[in-house]
Amino acid sequence: MPQTASANPDKNIVDRTRTRGNRAVARAVRATRARLQTGRFSSAAFNREMMGLHLDAVIRNALGVALAILLAGAVGMALSKDFGLAGWTLMALSLHGLAVLAALRARAHAITEGDVAPLRRRFIVLQGLTGVSWALFTLQDCTSCGPELSDYYQGGALLIGLAASAMGSFLLRPALIATFLPAVAVLILRAVQNQEPGAAALACGIAVALIFLLVMTNRMQQANLHILSIQSEKDDLIAELEVAKSMSDEARRRAEDANLAKSRFLASMSHELRTPLNAILGFSEVMHTEVLGPLENPIYKEYAKDIHRSGQHLLNLINEILDLSRIEAGRYELHEEAVHLLEVVEDCIGMVQLRARGKDLRIREQAEAGMPAVWADEKAIRQVTLNLLSNAVKFTPAGGEIIVKVGWTAGGGQYVSIRDNGPGIPEEEIPVVLSAFGQGSIAIKSAEQGTGLGLPIVQALLAKHGGEFLLRSKLREGTEAIAILPSKRVLQSLPAVRQAKPVERRRRSFA
Template sequence: MSKGVSTSTDKIIVDKSRSHRNTAVSKAVRMTRERLQAGPSNTSGFDREMLGLHIDSMLQGAIAMPIFVLIVTGIGIYLSQSLDLVLWGIMGLCVHALGILLARRAKTLDIPVELVPSWQRRFLIVQIVFGCCWAIFMLQDCDSCGPVNYGFFKGAVLLIALAATAMSTFLLRNALLFTFIPVILVLAGITLNTRDAGYMALTAVVSTSLVFLVFMTKRMHRANVHILSVQSEKDDLIAELEVAKSMSDEARRRAEEANLAKSRFLASMSHELRTPLNAILGFSEVMSTEVLGPLNNPIYKEYTGDIHRSGQHLLDLINEILDLSRIEAGKYDLSEEAIQLVEITEDCIGMVQLKARTKNISITEQFEYGMPSVWVDEKSMRQVVLNLLSNAVKFTPSGGEISVKVGWTAGGGQYLSIKDNGPGIPEEEIPVVLSAFGQGSIAIKSAEQGTGLGLPIVQAILAKHNGQFILRSKLREGTEAIAILPSKRVLQSVPAVEDAPAVARRRKSFA
């Protein structure tokens, strides 16, 4: 039972149940990118974050304003020798406590975006009430004090309060303006009633300071919004990178699983298909040669020949697939030795000569003889030459011509060129035919179709030899395939080493 489970697990290598992850990851990437591209175009996009920062600022500086109110109350009582400011101080502390309680309440809640304007209005109302407290402070008077001294005290307190409020409320839009509008209105009313030059100057100074501080707080507000925007973009980019990394890891995992599945499939195919194919080839050859006795019906003999040719064709295709798989896996090892490229080419021409003659195709040779040997894998180079010659014979029409050249390259290497006058390949299809399992339109229409692995294998073998493969073709003008071996693969000829007695005899004869 366990064996059956193991076999089933081996066959189902790619876990399709996890395919939904790619969809979710792709959706997350798309949403993150849209959020980056269509980010908040105005400050309202960060109102929730700004409100949260304002609440934190209020809670962190909760003790500062009560201390300031107590100091102002104490100094006012000292100057006026009256307890009139005590009631004002209690009122100011109560309003401030109301604001702190509201901030603590908001801190415990997860305020949704749609309720942010409502909470902003609540805090603005608190600020307006606190502004009314400062307006009431400005209405305080001291009959026993000098007008200049008490007026100077109230002006100094008001300017300090204005600056402190600006620093503590710049995160809440328009809070400073709403806080001190009641104060400006009271100062303007006092100035109109008294026509006092001191109040007139104080009104002008406070109004000018308010305008300046409102301008500065707006700039600080925009600066904080920009900081939040940059932070948000950074967070979104980090999120997108993490999602992309997750997507890349998932794709890599699936690719590894697919590669494992391919390797196991090819290994299984090698064993399962090649064994019966060898039997088919052997028995069909025995039957076609009539080793065990003549076949009474000549049609049977023809059929056995067809079986043998078809089986051989299928075995060749399987071998090509396995070769390409080994090359891609990096397990295609070269067994290098010194060979003559001309000799290899002549042998391969002899192997395809019979098929070329049946199609009335002539093969012309242009070889540069006397070239030194090259250091390559003989089996691989035979496969390269045979693949290129077989393609040329396959796609050259009856009565055509194939030209085979072997010679020197400009860089000191050696090349093999095989050119036919067949139908050719459209230039835009050349990358297709050089890819694995790729076939051009001419090959698809041809009666002799293959797997499309011949040229990719040739290209890969030459790359293993640090060589180069060039395919030149034009429609209705034929095709030229060029295999180039680099100069470092060419073995330099070394003169024979003579033994010492022979050298001594030659020197004596010269003497």
């Protein structure tokens, strides 16, 4: 419950101090929906995300690239017996370390859209320097290795080193080109100048690898764009759900406040309405029955009768509204006891019998014999039966028939069925008549219009007992209303426990 209600229990109005918060939440919902419809995820946001992924890839592959450089230098020095490759190894490691350090520094801060272009240029240059270092590696001569071993060694080292470097620049295509292009250019130059077929073949292999990596990079960028777009939409949906939940909580709070105000209003007004109504009913009945003497004008007697009838109708309406309000507020307490369903039904039939005879209606009763009592609230069960019987009498035309059945359900419970041969209810109007204040088209046309609270009260009272209410009707054939009490409400008498006869034990003789 809101604090405003608990702090002032006599307050009968709804707290309106949080309406501004409601408007703010509504504006947030509208903004979120507009963002979803227009598509917040732009190309600038995609480039920023891709740059972040590139920096992560450079940092993750730092050790692999360093090991590839060390392996190429160590194998070259082992084959050539010359430590001239140590200088190249140191230079390549320094350039690689410079690229990793730049990635670490860039990742330490949040990347904005304005930082994307400078970072792209910086890492393209750094990857170009890494490509230059591998191009210088192709100029290293290993005369002691032999021409074939030298080609195999350089080709394998280039492919491994460039592949390791490409893993770090896979998400940045210009950097990927800058990594491979210097080595390809140097190999082509060697093949042209020195007529080296091995260098030409190696240049072709690296060029094909570069084309393949570019195609794969393009596909990965499309996949990443799709994934990032879905991620963005998911984040927006989560935000909208959170805002909608806030709206739902606020609406629930306001509904609770309104329901509290309604309950307090009905509770405070019930006494104020019933007190003058009792006086109106009493005095109008005295005037109509002429207890204090005859009325000279017979029209006044009819007026007194109309006043009494209208006051009785208003009192019944107030009682029904209060009953339904207490049930909805969870303040309707059941006073349970052993109740014989058949006896309650017979009493209720006797109450409506006079009205039924006035319309020339026949009420037939069918009941199964030997039905035990049920554990229920007798007043509630009586009200359920009276409401259903009153509806049957009200809507059954003159000369009709009402059949009342009391029996067992298939699950071991008990039921009361009241069936009439009245005009019936259209199938699409059944949910309407089961709702509070709902009335079907036939009830609206009827001269005896009710409040539309009888069936909702029946449903609520049966639900308090754990039971069920069924309404079956066909147009121009009639209506059947069934009130069901569950089997756990039935009080079954247990049969007497039979005592077993004592078993005589035979004595054994021992020799």
